[in-house]
Amino acid sequence: MSTDDFKGPEMTASTSPYGYRDLDRPAFWKAPFSATTYREVGFVLTGLPIALLGFATVVTLFSAGLALAVTALGLPVLALLMVSARGLGALDRERTRTLLDTEVTAPAPVRPARRGFWGAVTARLGDAAGWRAALYQVLMLPWTIASFVITVVFLVVGWVVALYPLYHWVFKRYLDWPGYRLFEYTGSKGDYHTYYITSPYQIAGVSLIGIALVLLTPKIVHALTGVHRLAVRGLLGAR
Secondary structure, three states: OHHHHHHHOOOOEEEOOEEEEEEOOOOOOHHHHOOOHHHHHHHHHHHHHHHHHHHHHHHHHHHHHHHHOOOOOHHHHHHHHHHHHHHHHHHHHHHHHHOOOOOOOOOOOOOOOOHHHHHHHHHOOOOOHHHHHHHHHHHHHHHHHHHHHHHHHHHHHHHHHOOOHHHHHHHHOOOOOOOEEEEEOOOOOOOEEEEOOOHHHHHHHHHHHHHHHHHHHHHHHHHHHHHHHHHHHHHHHHO
């Protein structure tokens, strides 16, 4: 009996409990330069406009459907909401597959019990997968915004600070500063205080802080996208 006999049907030696492969994860020192990391960064950056579109679509159609619920027109609008939510969900499943290396099985298609327009409408209204997809668009917008901001801040600040020794000379040449001005303030007695990064030890220390941020960024982005993986599997996958 091998150790693989103890693994569940969804698990393999190269798969995490959340459905993505772990053996292809780059080493800690190589992660900032790996394609895996930048695919995850790409997922986060492209996710914001898609999340905004999805949220606006779901909220608009849901509000319009409720407003028209007193008439027969509200039902087709809500059915359109289900179709749109499923389409947006399919887009996020595909992004998750290609950028996060996570396969998520699509829900079964809607099969109307009756023929005709109203049969299709009522079938859509009873589509649990469509309602879950709509809920996904609403719930994930705040997390997508937070993921975008955190990723951009760490990515930009990390590299800017890490590469500071390369452009240290710019401040003296163009701003007449001895180095980057970290802060300045005037005390309560009118005395002026300023602090510049000037010595080789200070420059090296700043660069080391930046390198630490650069190395931590892939871990942070991976954790942020882990929430997206769980949400896609839980709300956009088959049941």
